Amino acid sequence: MRNILIIACLTIFSSLHATTVHLFEHQQIPLGETFSIQVPTGAMPRYLAFAGRIHVEKFSSGSQPALEIRVNDIPINELRLVNKGDYFHFKDEHRVQWFSNNRTITLTYYPWNKAQNTLDKDFVHDFVFDLEGLFNRADNTISFINKFKAFPNSSIEIKNVRLLSGDFPLSPTLNEKKPRSLGLTDLRWQAGMPHKGVNTALDCSDDFEQVAAHIDFAPGNLKSTLPDIELLPNNAISFKAGTAENLIESYWKAEGKDAQPTGKSTWSTPDFSVSREIIKGPLSYTVKDTIRNLTERDLPVIFGNSIKVDLSKLREFRTGGEKQKNFTCNNDNLAHRELAFTPLHFFRYADSAFAVYIEDACYRNQYSAIAVDDKLHLANDLFYLEPGKSYTTAWKLYFTPDANYFSILNILRQDYDLYQEIPGLFGFVYPFKNSDDYDHYYRQRLNSPELLRTFFEQSGITIPCALPIAKDDAQQHDGIFYGNEESQVYAKALETPTRLLQNMRAAGIELPLLMYTDVHLVRTRNDFDYGAQSKWQERLSDSVIKNYFGGTVPYRAGRLYHVAPRLDNASGKQIKINMSYILDKAGFSGIFLDEWNHSSARVAYNLNDGYSALLDKNGKIRQKIAFIPLYSKDFLLETGKQLAEKEKMGVKNIVYANQFDCLTELMQLPISHFVEPVAHEYCYLVRAAQASRSPLTLTCKRNTTAWSDVKYFLRHGLVVCFYASRMYGEHPLKKLYPITITEIYPGVVVGKNKIFTNRSGVFTLNNQKRLTAYIYSDPEGQLSRRIVGDASIELELNPNTEVALILSE
16 A cells, blocks of 8 residues: 655635635545645644545446545544534435444545535535544644545545634534444543554554465464463453463443442442353353343443553454554444454464454444553443343453464354355356446356356356346336245246246256345335335335434335344245245245345334343433344344255255354354455455355456456455356366365465465375365466375465465365
8 A cells, every 4th residue: 555645835824713724735546545644733723624535437426435534543533523414315315324434434426516416515525524632742644545445446536625723614414413322432532532552553464465475284273272361359351362461351330330349250230230151162261241130120231341452562453353553443333234243353462362252142233342542442332131131241262372363263263163065156147138237247148058058067156046036117127126025026026037947957957046035125116015006114014124313224215125024023924935935836946145134224223122222421221223133133043044954855955145144143054155345355344254154255246357356355265156257167166166164364265175275385185185286377267287296285376366276186
């Protein structure tokens, strides 16, 4: 990443009411680059103002998270936005938050001269942030970081960048604030101010580049040692990682009353009690805390575990797998899914490393990760207990003496037995569609036995998946159906993929065919069910998700809306009927579960999961809410089990899912998961896949080739299956599957009796069988050579142009 630094030549305009300091007029920040400006010494106005947008040729409307701003290395967060509310208004009922993960600012694609055509007018581009407390007496730097990676040759444009003392326009939507729980307000504010952790520079280098160019590799050398832990008189947990001292302190508070230690591993107040159990296993410590509500009322409990580290020795810090450049973090799980996907926090010293992993459903889906000084707080201000009820939180401690994050990942996967056989090469099939949208997509109509046989032979797809589609009334475009639609409408949408299934069998192709579903969405035509006269909100009245403002939550306004299935509600019952039709009547071999945990709407403000609530500053309940993974938990578990266990003529269903689980119980189900990244980026989706039962990703939807995806994601220890772009001919994925992935490293994926790599070195599978390496090379990932070894094999590969599949043959 390139860092462009300029020193501002200031132009200062003063009036009776305000001072304006112009920093620069216009700057284009290319993909992945940082533009920094040094602000000269002296008293500066407190507000940063600018206009910003994403520049890309293909789009002129909509938005994406794109820009991070740091002032003296402290990320600006959403609490500092002062000229408008918290939402970009894409359409009347479609709001998009101006911040992602509390630090990445959403920018829009609209050209400068099209602002007046948007609902937000000039505020679609204009931002003002309050920088109070962030400036030093001297040597101040403001950095603009381009985080947008979805499109090559794109850039971020920022202009009219200035510091103001006040007197800036305010949006009519200024008071339209997103829902927040306020029990951790003071802690969040401290995390966004200067503190000791800000000045701790940490390793942010690329994992793949850190590994030696030539390696000696043998699987199964997992190094996990559990040091002794000491319980202090206040029930804190003390332990060493290498030579570094660490301390974990726990706290609970209800309506302003702190729980006090009452004995070894116990705490209490008149309103609730806490008892702790620490279990030492072969690979981890598990800490279980049981909270009991001793009252006859709903009791909100703010709780957390603060991890105190030795900043003088700390070398690397990751939250959710993401490396942080300093010891800063201020994430909010209410609005952002990545903490629940990968609730793993990693601390590396020179001679050892440890990690904390959150296991139980409520803590995992509700907590915030907040760093202040030398402590990371895994704190929760969204939890309550019903009268007389109890709940047990659970979190784990992992250690590795080799100080390697990938060792922690492999130990975690072993601890939970996350070894899923990926049964074949998954790929979406679009059999009746001609399209030249993207020249590297295979879009020829598969309307003859010869074309079908050639397609499957050349692509290597062995687990094809089709979509239920039907034309709208105007025959303008295909509409995808999801599983919540009325039965007769859904059955009609299955006619097209059923025709594909019949054509495959007629062509002698006996591959299984999966059917696409998304249990969290329903296709509509505005207020009405698609293809019917019924109103979808009336038919699914107990399942509709509503936002904080009382409106339905569109995925696509007028066409697609969010619902929350349960075993006993209208959505869950409709899905069960339609899934039964897919498997029992239509004759498909399995189901693909898109967005399995939840879709875009992760929280429903009109529902209650029995554990989640927004709190006020005094820790009292303002509003009960529902996290969809918690609200739909029983439905997801039972449906997943039934699908995975269902058999037809002695053959079990094949089940795939998009997204990784936010519930530990779902992690145990035999379902092959993958993620859906949009670019070559080490994003939260990729990081979630690394810590999963199937480290697998789709190819990117656009702007990359399948071969480039294979090479890139292998750098992060993932294997690839096909979205829309594919490979043909003698490519590596034909031989890779089936695979049960047992270990992953940067550039190395280990399966039973196989290794997939783009690294040079000496490899063995720790047996006496002869190894054969198949080498695949640029420009299209075709087989270029074959090397035969003995029980070990030595390879020299160019990681930018080659991969190797090593098989025990």
